[in-house]
Amino acid sequence: MTPVAERPTTRDAVAAVLPELxxxxxxxxxxxxxxxxxxxxxxxxxxxxxxxxxxxxSIGLGIAAARPEVPVAVIDGxxxxxxxxxxxxMTAVMAPARFRHVVLDNGVYASTGNQPTISASVKLEEIxxxxxxxxxxxxxxxxxxxPALRAQLVEPGPTLLLVETQPESGPxxxxxxxxxxxxxxRVSRAVARLAARAGKDAR
Amino acid sequence: MEKGSLSGVELADALRARGFDFFxxxxxxxxxxxxxxxxxxxxxxxxxxxxxxxLAAGAxxxxxxxxxxxxxxxxxxxxxxxxxxxDIYALPCLLVxxxxxxxxxxxxxxxxxxxxxxxxxxxxxxxxxxxxxxAAAAEADAQWARARLDEKAGPVALVVKPGVLA
Numbered sequence: 001m002t003p004v005a006e007r008p009t010t011r012d013a014v015a016a017v018l019p020e021l022x023x024x025x026x027x028x029x030x031x032x033x034x035x036x037x038x039x040x041x042x043x044x045x046x047x048x049x050x051x052x053x054x055x056x057x058s059i060g061l062g063i064a065a066a067r068p069e070v071p072v073a074v075i076d077g078x079x080x081x082x083x084x085x086x087x088x089x090m091t092a093v094m095a096p097a098r099f100r101h102v103v104l105d106n107g108v109y110a111s112t113g114n115q116p117t118i119s120a121s122v123k124l125e126e127i128x129x130x131x132x133x134x135x136x137x138x139x140x141x142x143x144x145x146x147p148a149l150r151a152q153l154v155e156p157g158p159t160l161l162l163v164e165t166q167p168e169s170g171p172x173x174x175x176x177x178x179x180x181x182x183x184x185x186r187v188s189r190a191v192a193r194l195a196a197r198a199g200k201d202a203r
Numbered sequence: 204m205e206k207g208s209l210s211g212v213e214l215a216d217a218l219r220a221r222g223f224d225f226f227x228x229x230x231x232x233x234x235x236x237x238x239x240x241x242x243x244x245x246x247x248x249x250x251x252x253x254x255x256x257x258l259a260a261g262a263x264x265x266x267x268x269x270x271x272x273x274x275x276x277x278x279x280x281x282x283x284x285x286x287x288x289x290d291i292y293a294l295p296c297l298l299v300x301x302x303x304x305x306x307x308x309x310x311x312x313x314x315x316x317x318x319x320x321x322x323x324x325x326x327x328x329x330x331x332x333x334x335x336x337x338a339a340a341a342e343a344d345a346q347w348a349r350a351r352l353d354e355k356a357g358p359v360a361l362v363v364k365p366g367v368l369a
Contacts, residue, residue, distance in 0.1 A: 027261070051287025055284060066225060
């Protein structure tokens with residue numbers, strides 16, 4: 001594992017991940033992950049999950065199950081993944097080919113005050129591999145993120161990239177400014193657009 | 204446990220006729236025949252009921268009208284997802300929940316939820332009714348569920364008592 005001080009913060013990891021995930025519906029875990037994605041790259045195709053902790057990957061899988069032609073990325077956290085490990089098995093079994101799972105692993109429940117999770121002792125990407133994800137990788141430096149993600153994006157999914165991060169010391173990103181039904185309307189429109197684009201590409 | 208006169212196929216057909224088109228859940232013996240009838244229509248056997256609600260939420264974002272089948276034990280597992288996902292995001296979802304512990308006649312593990320479930324459904328302001336015991340009643344129930352979702356997208360429930368489904 002990369003020494004903590006050499007790892008990107010959640011903010012820096014989000015900034016490195018987002019440019020690689022254009023053209024995807026992006027489901028973002030609750031807490032600071034959603035807030036940083038919104039602050040650094042707000043877009044109608046981003047679903048900011050503000051409650052239902054643990055379910056970001058299930059929501060992404062539901063989009064992929066209903067619209068297999070739409071590329072889906074889940075920007076997840078270690079606390080969320082640990083809360084719903086069954087979702088790794090479900091994703092591997094359903095095996096959506098355009099499903100990308102990115103886990104930002106800071107080892108803490110950041111938005112409740114940095115209480116430790118157990119992720120330092122559990123290799124989440126190896127659980128995904130054992131479950132049947134097609135490709136998994138772990139990186140711990142910001143410069144490694146884009147190349148590792150690009151290498152996965154040319155492979156059939158589901159894939160999982162675990163990014164070791166460090167807890168933030170600066171101020172957190174602002175709260176999500178949208179009312180939840182507004183987010184539903186935005187993401188629904190974006191998924192329909194992505195599906196139409198995928199249909200056009202296929203013809 | 205006693206069997207009723209409504210077949211799983213009749214209930215599945217009634218739901219599909221009202222536009223429900225994405226099916227997932229976790230089994231209960233009371234709805235075994237419904238799950239068999241939904242399998243040809245893409246039923247996804249989920250690992251937990253709240254994960255099934257996550258899956259249903261994603262499907263709804265992709266334009267589907269989902270049904271989540273579960274035992275009322277799983278309704279207990281699902282409460283946070285129903286409240287902080289389907290409800291606040293106005294995501295349509297029909298819950299088909301079996302009523303284990305109905306009238307106190309069941310195994311001990313079902314009695315607490317069996318007694319509390321109607322009050323929990325009401326407290327969470329989930330529109331619900333008990334599923335009727337024949338095909339005509341089930342068609343009316345499916346129509347009722349669809350009408351509730353058209354009025355206000357979010358969770359709505361049909362509760363399945365013992366002895367209703369064949």
